[in-house]
Amino acid sequence: MASDSSFDVVSKLDRQEVDNAVNQTAKEIAQRYDFRGVGASVTLAGDVITMEANSAERVLAILDVLQSKLFRRGVSLKALDLGDREPKPSGKIYRLACPLKEGISQEIAKRITKAIRDEGPKGVKATIQGDEVRVSSKSRDDLQAxxxxxxxxxxxAALQFVNYR
Structure with a gap:
């Protein structure tokens, strides 16, 4: 019974759910009265969601709709990198690009391991492995804590806990 139990802390996105949320947002802004004739659109290209409209307020309204659709589909809003959250004017069109964040950065991984070392139960080890953190212990109760x-x-970052064994 000397074997260690472990789990991985990761930050991954369900691409299909993100795509579905963007499609639902595009459908809703095409149907809503307050978005008629303003050139409002939302697109997903690679790892960037781009929202466009003829005013900054409408771009932020599109962002609000997108966030509600992502939330309903179980995608964490921390996966969107909003930056300064100010739409940039490009001629007559205002544009807001939100890159999607996936993976745990080194800085966040160090914060996680430090928190586990300082505040977690004794005997729990946390190691950084690329863009994820492996946590191991002899006690499964400690892992739950x-x-x-x-x-x-x-x-x-949107954290998920996988490979619990």
Missing amino acids: VIALLKGLDVD
């Missing part, structure tokens, strides 16, 4: 700790931790 670490998951609860990480859910309460405020990091700028």
Whole structure:
């Protein structure tokens, strides 16, 4: 019974759900009265969601619709990199590009491992492996406590816990 239990902390997106949310947003802004004749659009190209309209307020309204669709589909809003959240004018069109964030950066991984070391149960080891963090311990109860700790931790990434064994 000396074997370690472990799990991985990752930050991954369900691309199909993101695509579905963008399509639902495009359909809703095509049907809504307040978006008629303003050139409003939302597109997903690679890892960037681009919203366009003829005023900054309408672009932010499109962003609000997109966020509600993502939330309903179970995609964390932390996956959107909003930056300064100000639409940029390009001629008569205002544009807001939101890159999608996937993977845990080194800075966030270091914060996670430090939080586990400082506040987590004793005997829990956390190691950074690329863009994920592996947490291991002899006690599964300790791993459950670490998951609860990480859910309460405020990091700028959507965290998921996978490969629990």
